[in-house]
Amino acid sequence: MEKECVLYVKEKNKRAICTACEQRCLIPEGKTGICGVRKNINGKLYLMVYGKVAAKHIDPIEKKPLYHFLPGTYSYSIGTVGCNFRCPWCQNYDIAQFMEIYGDKILGENITPDEIVKQAIETKCKSISYTYTEPTIFIEYAVDTAKLAKKHGLKKILVTNGYMTKECIDYFFPYIDAMNIDLKSFSDDFYRKYCRASKGLKPVLDTIKNCHKKGIHIEITTLIIPGLSDSLKELEKISKFIASVDKNIPWHITRFFPAYKMPDKEITPLETLKEAEKIGKKYLKYVHIGNV
Ligand code: SF4
Ligand code: SF4
Structure with missing residues (x-):
């Protein structure tokens, strides 16, 4: 389809x-x-991925992670192949970077927006999450599903790297209730070098500000990768930035495990996560350590 x-x-x-x-x-x-x-x-x-679901699970909403939105419920979670970034630590690289493995072959199960909503209701989920890869790239499919889901009282969630345009936000805004946005680093170079994000960091910061202003529930995640995104100075900049938007925005600091093109990198030491938590708590009300 x-x-x-x-x-x-x-x-x-x-x-x-x-x-x-x-x-x-x-x-x-x-x-x-x-x-x-x-x-x-x-x-x-x-x-090309409209109606083609490459990954589908019923997840606790805390796994998104969202800790302050419909806690204790399940979210019907879907994703297609493809991503606009090239993170060398990607845990879902087999679908996100599918072109490296399968060329232009689009993999996935055919599922219409109608069927997704039906399955979410049947499995007693309270929400639908667009996740696993990057929902911005399949936003038209997500929005068509979200329009139907809204009629049935289901909430809709984007788990995203935040690189969407303002036009994209205006397009999905009336249908999306919550977002978990990655803030992978506070460095322009990091975004350009590792994620291959052509405009660096700024679009992510703009998305966070813009979506928060529109009243969408926002939580933020930073994966702390040893040697790459574990500088305490930088983590302080992230905390300050989030606080400048709203100190009530929850910040998830998550532990890195070796994956994809970084199989030899060390696991984030617990002490680093605890240090980051201490810094975050100077500025923010909710800081959560994840993946431990
Ligand atoms: S601009 Fe469009 S085509 Fe290019 S990476 Fe982003 S979503 Fe894909
Ligand atoms: S943005 Fe997420 S899905 Fe895309 S490559 Fe990076 S880690 Fe993987």
């Missing part, structure tokens, strides 16, 4: 600019953007 994207603009010579995320790929005819799932066919952009 594929469907024409909502978030794109047509360009000269049958090219298209995708406006879903801040990579803002300029895509020539016959090609896909960085995420590998938004394809230019004859000058129009199509979402």
Whole structure:
């Protein structure tokens, strides 16, 4: 199943600019953007993963992690293949970086938005989460599902790296109730070098501010990777930034385990997490250590 994207603009010579995320790929005819799932066919952009679920689980909402939104409930969680980032520590790289393994073959089970909502209700979930890879890249599928879910009183959650555009936020805003947004680092270089985020850190900060302003419930996650994102100075900058938006925003600091292109890196020492927690608590009301 594929469907024409909502978030794109047509360009000269049958090219298209995708406006879903801040990579803002300029895509020539016959090609896909960085995420590998938004394809230019004859000058129009199509979402190749529409209705194609690559991962599906019924998770406790605390696993998203969201600790301050519908606690004690289950969330019907889905994701497609593809991601707009290239994090070398990705725990879900087999689906996020599917192109490395499967080329342009789109994997997944065919499930319509209607069926997702039906399954979420049948399994007594209180919400639907778009997660595992990056929901921004399949936002039209997420929004179509969310529109139906809203009618049935289900809440809708994005678990995201926060690299969406303002246009994307305006598009999903009326249908999304809560978000867990990664703030992976406070360094521009980190975002450019490791995530291959072409515009660095700023779009993530803008998303946090913008979505909070719109009244969406926000929690933030920082994965603390030894030697990469464990500088106490930087963790202090993150805490201060979150507090500047709202000191009641919960901050999850999570433990790194070796994965993907970082199999030899050490696990985050517990002492580092405790130090980070101490720093966070100077500025924020809720700091949670995760993955331990
Ligand atoms: S979602 Fe982002 S990475 Fe994917 S095509 Fe659009 S701008 Fe590019
Ligand atoms: S943003 Fe998330 S899903 Fe995408 S590559 Fe990074 S860790 Fe993996």
